[in-house]
Amino acid sequence: MSAIKIPPPATALTISIKHLTCNTNKPTVTTLFTRNCRALKRPRFRRSLTTVAMSTNSVEVCAKASLTVPNRLGDCPFTQRVLLTLEEKHLPYDLKLVDIGNKPEWFLNITPEGKVPVVKLDDKWIADSDVITQSVEEKFPNPSLVTPPEKASVGSKIFSTYIGFLKSKDPADGTEQALLNELSAFNDYIKENGPFINGKDISAADLSLGPKLYHLEIALGHYKKWSVPDSLPHLKAYMKSVFSLDSFTKTMPLTEDVIEGWRPKVMG
Numbered sequence: 001m002s003a004i005k006i007p008p009p010a011t012a013l014t015i016s017i018k019h020l021t022c023n024t025n026k027p028t029v030t031t032l033f034t035r036n037c038r039a040l041k042r043p044r045f046r047r048s049l050t051t052v053a054m055s056t057n058s059v060e061v062c063a064k065a066s067l068t069v070p071n072r073l074g075d076c077p078f079t080q081r082v083l084l085t086l087e088e089k090h091l092p093y094d095l096k097l098v099d100i101g102n103k104p105e106w107f108l109n110i111t112p113e114g115k116v117p118v119v120k121l122d123d124k125w126i127a128d129s130d131v132i133t134q135s136v137e138e139k140f141p142n143p144s145l146v147t148p149p150e151k152a153s154v155g156s157k158i159f160s161t162y163i164g165f166l167k168s169k170d171p172a173d174g175t176e177q178a179l180l181n182e183l184s185a186f187n188d189y190i191k192e193n194g195p196f197i198n199g200k201d202i203s204a205a206d207l208s209l210g211p212k213l214y215h216l217e218i219a220l221g222h223y224k225k226w227s228v229p230d231s232l233p234h235l236k237a238y239m240k241s242v243f244s245l246d247s248f249t250k251t252m253p254l255t256e257d258v259i260e261g262w263r264p265k266v267m268g
């Protein structure tokens with residue numbers, strides 16, 4: 001049985017949040033550690049934490065902290081992809097929120113590149129959502145979230161064309177059309193093969209694309225007053241289905257965080 005792990009030393013501000021998914025829709029159990037973990041010195045509190053730790057074997061996940069609300073999950077679509085994978089596999093996890101604008105030393109020691117998500121599996125920290133989700137799939141194959149290789153790249157150009165359009169300052173530079181072409185191809189694909197990328201069941205490709213479409217909807221709505229056209233009803237239905245999954249609503253960022261998160265890219 002693993003004892004409760006107290007994240008980083010007193011010098012690093014870390015908020016640790018436990019998520020017990022375990023096949024239920026029960027409210028998330030949230031545990032906050034203060035800077036010096038003073039609460040842990042109280043016997044009753046320590047007992048309840050030990051119970052939580054012993055009844056689960058949480059996957060540790062370093063995630064971006066909210067830019068607008070203290071102690072809340074932030075707006076990284078790659079992190080949400082990993083959390084969606086854990087949620088869909090009913091694996092409990094333990095969030096360590098990282099201030100990406102002021103990365104603590106313990107985080108840079110784990111991952112010198114300094115990017116979230118980073119996940120601890122088998123006592124090793126792993127970076128990059130592609131590698132993490134693949135490793136989680138191998139270690140916890142049930143339920144399977146594998147997308148067949150021939151479908152794995154469906155919708156994969158949407159995110160880069162979205163960023164091109166979001167950053168564009170010239171309405172005639174073709175970036176909007178490039179995005180529309182990708183969205184339209186996806187709409188046609190879902191019409192023929194949906195409701196999800198691999199048909200009736202959600203799979204890894206949806207968990208990667210869903211958070212990106214969520215950012216697209218919020219950021220383009222805010223910065224460009226742009227929305228997905230009604231001429232793409234299958235894409236719209238797909239977005240609605242993915243955004244309303246329990247796993248999605250539990251892991252999605254605040255609208256304000258998505259807006260703030262993209263601001264430097266839009267202004268830069």
Ligand SMILES: N[C@@H](CCC(=O)N[C@@H](CS)C(=O)NCC(=O)O)C(=O)O
Pocket residue numbers: 064075076077078079100114115116117127128129130
């Ligand atoms: N390819 C990586 C991308 C991760 C990534 O870009 N994370 C961003 C937040 S969404 C980050 O940590 N940025 C911090 C930085 O670049 O300093 C993945 O899929 O995990």
